[in-house]
Amino acid sequence: MRHHDLVVLGAGSGNAVIDDRFADLDVAVVEEGPFGGTCLNRGCIPSKMLAHTADVADTVREAGRFGVDATLDGVRWAAVRDRVFGRLDQEAADGERARRRSGSVTVHRGRARFTGERTLVVEGDEGEVRFSAEQVVVAVGSRPGVPPPVRDSGLPYETSDTVMRLPAPPRHLAVLGGGYIAAELAQVFHSAGSRITVVEKEQTLLSPQDESVSEAYTRIARSRFDVRTGVALSRLEGEPGRLRLLLDDGSTVEADTLLVAVGRTPNSDTIGADRAGIALHEDGRVVVDAQQRTTAPGVFALGDVCTAVPLKHVANREAQVVAHNLLHPGDLIATSHRAVPAAVFTRPQIAQVGRTERECREEGLNYRTATRRYADVAYGWALEDTTGFCKVIADPATGRLLGAHILGPQASTLIQPLVIAMSLGIDATTLAGTPYWIHPALTEVVANALLDLDL
Numbered sequence: 001m002r003h004h005d006l007v008v009l010g011a012g013s014g015n016a017v018i019d020d021r022f023a024d025l026d027v028a029v030v031e032e033g034p035f036g037g038t039c040l041n042r043g044c045i046p047s048k049m050l051a052h053t054a055d056v057a058d059t060v061r062e063a064g065r066f067g068v069d070a071t072l073d074g075v076r077w078a079a080v081r082d083r084v085f086g087r088l089d090q091e092a093a094d095g096e097r098a099r100r101r102s103g104s105v106t107v108h109r110g111r112a113r114f115t116g117e118r119t120l121v122v123e124g125d126e127g128e129v130r131f132s133a134e135q136v137v138v139a140v141g142s143r144p145g146v147p148p149p150v151r152d153s154g155l156p157y158e159t160s161d162t163v164m165r166l167p168a169p170p171r172h173l174a175v176l177g178g179g180y181i182a183a184e185l186a187q188v189f190h191s192a193g194s195r196i197t198v199v200e201k202e203q204t205l206l207s208p209q210d211e212s213v214s215e216a217y218t219r220i221a222r223s224r225f226d227v228r229t230g231v232a233l234s235r236l237e238g239e240p241g242r243l244r245l246l247l248d249d250g251s252t253v254e255a256d257t258l259l260v261a262v263g264r265t266p267n268s269d270t271i272g273a274d275r276a277g278i279a280l281h282e283d284g285r286v287v288v289d290a291q292q293r294t295t296a297p298g299v300f301a302l303g304d305v306c307t308a309v310p311l312k313h314v315a316n317r318e319a320q321v322v323a324h325n326l327l328h329p330g331d332l333i334a335t336s337h338r339a340v341p342a343a344v345f346t347r348p349q350i351a352q353v354g355r356t357e358r359e360c361r362e363e364g365l366n367y368r369t370a371t372r373r374y375a376d377v378a379y380g381w382a383l384e385d386t387t388g389f390c391k392v393i394a395d396p397a398t399g400r401l402l403g404a405h406i407l408g409p410q411a412s413t414l415i416q417p418l419v420i421a422m423s424l425g426i427d428a429t430t431l432a433g434t435p436y437w438i439h440p441a442l443t444e445v446v447a448n449a450l451l452d453l454d455l
């Protein structure tokens with residue numbers, strides 16, 4: 001049985017662990033799907049390429065508000081899809097080819113499973129390959145969760161893995177779940193011409209967001225989609241192409257396509273974790289310490305399979321920490337999950353960092369908030385914006401930011417100065433008053449919200 005110095009399971013963020021510093025080691029990577037994992041093939045990147053395309057179409061539709069006469073002749077979905085995935089499929093193939101050509105890394109294709117402590121079997125194209133390793137990195141990610149009424153129905157459904165590659169937009173798309181994926185992909189298909197119904201069990205969409213954002217977004221969504229909140233799916237009936245969702249308030253939704261977007265499940269249940277001595281949390285995440293070590297000696301984990309914050313920039317950061325710790329066993333570093341920002345690339349964008357006001361209340365913190373509307377600053381006038389705002393929350397004793405929440409165009413970019421301030425411990429008054437803020441850029445909405453804190 002071959003013994004490697006290092007084996008990485010999963011060529012999503014796991015692939016980023018292996019760089020030139022490992023060139024003298026005997027390294028193997030195991031991947032059952034395309035290189036690049038969820039982000040490149042069925043997650044962040046295609047959804048953002050589609051979200052931008054939707055923005056282009058919606059900008060034309062709304063041009064009349066600016067006195068610009070334009071009509072949208074149509075969205076050529078098949079062409080859009082082929083542009084997006086033509087590029088991404090090529091990237092994935094190039095990524096695998098580069099790994100194989102590097103000469104220093106063995107690529108095993110197939111599904112890996114532990115057979116014991118740091119011993120593994122891969123079942124794939126080459127049959128069964130068994131090997132052991134000095135060190136292992138578990139980076140096998142997560143998959144879409146599918147609730148029993150859908151799974152047990154035997155009827156077809158889509159997830160984020162499949163829906164972006166459909167040959168045509170559905171006539172009527174029902175989306176189960178009103179979180180990140182619903183907000184982004186409902187907008188994409190709405191823009192491409194689909195009717196949308198969103199079914200969410202909580203009272204608002206994007207309910208973990210600050211209440212101000214969650215409520216504002218739910219209002220915006222209701223103006224475009226049929227939004228059913230506070231209801232669960234009891235049964236899925238009908239036939240392929242004519243689905244009927246029976247909800248627990250007695251109402252029904254008829255749709256030709258169902259997108260299931262109710263959260264994700266870590267892939268830890270597929271790798272024989274118990275045989276390896278890898279402990280799991282109740283929700284299936286691999287238990288890791290701050291240095292990304294699992295409970296099995298010599299085995300690290302990173303990304304969606306273990307993290308409490310399943311985002312790509314977090315997986316990337318964890319991969320950097322793991323790479324360092326593999327190479328410097330006497331000088332381990334820890335991952336910080338402080339001030340992790342997140343953005344929802346819907347229309348308009350939403351971005352957040354730190355605590356919500358509800359969390360401040362629940363923690364009994366002393367806090368002050370200030371909110372500025374896009375409509376209060378000159379660039380907001382240029383955008384004719386009516387819904388955007390920036391809300392900041394700060395500790396009046398220290399002046400430090402506790403959280404920030406933005407809903408509006410460019411929110412994913414506007415949040416960054418606030419992330420920097422929170423990460424580096426810059427207080428709100430210093431941030432508002434020391435650097436110049438370009439006039440009349442949209443960043444003025446951030447600067448003005450900070451000044452309004454009046455600390």
Ligand SMILES: Cc1cc2nc3c(=O)[nH]c(=O)nc-3n(C[C@H](O)[C@H](O)[C@H](O)COP(=O)(O)OP(=O)(O)OC[C@H]3O[C@@H](n4cnc5c(N)ncnc54)[C@H](O)[C@@H]3O)c2cc1C
Pocket residue numbers: 009010011012013014030031032033034035036037038039042043044045047048110111112113139140141142160181267270271302303304305310311312313314315345
């Ligand atoms: C639709 C969508 C949009 C998203 N958008 C964003 C965004 O805009 N910003 C953001 O930060 N995050 C976003 N995310 C989340 C982000 O994609 C994930 O947090 C990130 O990709 C996780 O990386 P990972 O390496 O942990 O897992 P993955 O990228 O899933 O990699 C795991 C790899 O392991 C392989 N694998 C699994 N089991 C085995 C096995 N037993 N043997 C061998 N190989 C195996 C899989 O095939 C996969 O390639 C999005 C997710 C989705 C679904």
Ligand SMILES: NC(=O)c1ccc[n+]([C@@H]2O[C@H](COP(=O)([O-])OP(=O)(O)OC[C@H]3O[C@@H](n4cnc5c(N)ncnc54)[C@H](O)[C@@H]3O)[C@@H](O)[C@H]2O)c1
Pocket residue numbers: 147176177178179180181182184199200201202205206207231232233260261262263264309310311342343344345
């Ligand atoms: N822009 C981004 O960063 C981005 C985009 C997409 C996905 N993601 C990642 O992917 C993950 C998965 O996205 P998601 O949208 O599937 O999950 P999510 O956790 O964002 O939202 C799931 C929603 O489904 C609801 N729900 C759960 N069970 C339900 C049921 N049976 N019936 C009706 N509603 C139900 C939940 O209350 C929640 O609002 C996200 O948590 C995030 O980590 C990130």
